[in-house]
Amino acid sequence: xxxxxxxxxxxxxxxxxxxxxxxxxxxxxxxxxxxxxxxxxxxxxxxxxxxxxxxxxxxxxxxxxxxxxxxxxxxxxxxxxxxxxxxxxxxxxxxxxxxxxxxxxxxxxxxxxxxxxxxxxxxxxxxxxxxxxxxxxxxxxxxxxxxxxxxxxxxxxxxxxxxxxxxxxxxxxxxxxxxxxxxxxxxxxxxxxxxxxxxxxxxxxxxxxxxxxxxxxxxxxxxxxxxxxxxxxxxxxxxxxxxxxxxxxxxxxxxxxxxxxxxxxxxxxxxxxxxxxxxxxxxxxxxxxxxxxxxxxxxxxxxxxxxxxxxxxxxxxxxxxxxxxxxxxxxxxxxxxxxxxxxxxxxxxxxxxxxxxxxxxxxxxxxxxxxxxxxxxxxxxxxxxxxxxxxxxxxxxxxxxx
Numbered sequence: 259x260x261x262x263x264x265x266x267x268x269x270x271x272x273x274x275x276x277x278x279x280x281x282x283x284x285x286x287x288x289x290x291x292x293x294x295x296x297x298x299x300x301x302x303x304x305x306x307x308x309x310x311x312x313x314x315x316x317x318x319x320x321x322x323x324x325x326x327x328x329x330x331x332x333x334x335x336x337x338x339x340x341x342x343x344x345x346x347x348x349x350x351x352x353x354x355x356x357x358x359x360x361x362x363x364x365x366x367x368x369x370x371x372x373x374x375x376x377x378x379x380x381x382x383x384x385x386x387x388x389x390x391x392x393x394x395x396x397x398x399x400x401x402x403x404x405x406x407x408x409x410x411x412x413x414x415x416x417x418x419x420x421x422x423x424x425x426x427x428x429x430x431x432x433x434x435x436x437x438x439x440x441x442x443x444x445x446x447x448x449x450x451x452x453x454x455x456x457x458x459x460x461x462x463x464x465x466x467x468x469x470x471x472x473x474x475x476x477x478x479x480x481x482x483x484x485x486x487x488x489x490x491x492x493x494x495x496x497x498x499x500x501x502x503x504x505x506x507x508x509x510x511x512x513x514x515x516x517x518x519x520x521x522x523x524x525x526x527x528x529x530x531x532x533x534x535x536x537x538x539x540x541x542x543x544x545x546x547x548x549x550x551x552x553x554x555x556x557x558x559x560x561x562x563x564x565x566x567x568x569x570x571x572x573x574x575x576x577x578x579x580x581x582x583x584x585x586x587x588x589x590x591x592x593x594x595x596x597x598x599x600x601x602x603x604x605x606x607x608x609x610x611x612x613x614x615x616x617x618x619x620x621x622x623x624x625x626x627x628x629x630x631x632x633x634x635x636x637x638x639x640x641x642x643x644x645x646x647x648x649x650x651x652x653x654x655x656x657x658x659x660x
Contacts (some may be wrong), residue, residue, distance in 0.1 A: 542606025
């Protein structure tokens with residue numbers, strides 16, 4: 259996967275194929291080659307847009323998190339509302355039953371009240387003003403009749419106690435059925451009103467937060483579009499500038515070849531040519547040290563500094579500081595020096611990587627050896643110039659000492 263990722267990055271392929279981003283720049287028509295200041299200004303706009311987008315994405319994440327929390331609360335409150343509805347329905351059913359029981363209890367109470375009235379009338383009639391002795395002597399039916407009369411009175415007393423107790427109990431039952439059932443129903447109805455109010459409030463809050471999230475997301479999308487536009491402008495300016503610099507470097511290299519030819523050192527444009535002697539170790543150190551000074555600058559297709567680089571752009575400019583002209587293409591740089599084995603590497607040597615190590619035509623990446631099994635390189639889009647193991651992109655196809 260690592261080799262595939264580096265291969266796809268294809269740091270030298272864009273220049274090799276001659277593919278450069280075209281962008282109309284009416285404000286720059288009078289100056290077809292963008293200046294370093296213009297490129298930096300475009301990069302600053304990219305950084306500004308990226309910062310704005312980052313802040314907006316944080317706001318979107320916070321708004322989305324709040325929406326999730328509110329939705330959870332809404333679900334809980336809605337379930338509580340459903341539970342309260344059931345309880346209210348049960349209380350209403352209990353109240354209906356209590357009303358029926360109340361009617362029965364009221365009937366019983368009235369019945370027992372009539373019995374109490376009858377008892378009082380009977381006692382009055384049987385005990386109506388005669389003392390016991392007069393009643394016994396004056397009873398035409400004799401003593402036995404009096405005894406019988408006394409027994410009846412005791413029966414009235416006993417029965418009267420029962421009737422009074424029953425009447426009292428019926429009255430209590432009537433009050434209990436009516437009062438407790440009504441209280442329970444009123445309580446459940448109050449709970450239901452509160453639950454309904456909470457449900458309505460949380461649903462409104464969810465709706466408001468959902469609208470806020472949609473608005474925040476819309477702004478985020480707009481800022482993302484502005485960032486992409488700023489990147490496209492910056493990349494267009496950088497590509498045009500780097501293309502011009504590459505053309506200048508190529509012209510300088512061609513001039514150097516012509517000077518070498520004039521001095522008797524001929525080379526063929528159709529075949530591989532190596533210089534009589536490779537660059538010195540001092541030159542290699544200069545190239546390696548300069549490459550280290552560019553760590554942290556971003557990778558960009560076709561770029562050769564000063565603010566960004568692709569892989570062959572970094573090596574070209576590094577060696578130009580050591581007085582050696584290279585072309586801005588990995589395939590050409592593979593031919594512009596003496597091939598050395600990996601166990602004979604010196605600082606400044608170029609390390610090359612291919613998708614097929616048996617075919618130099620598949621070379622896609624180059625780095626500058628700095629010692630200790632490491633190199634400086636501009637890896638791929640989204641990464642910065644950095645120090646990598648010489649095996650990070652895969653096994654090198656080989657090395658060249660310019």
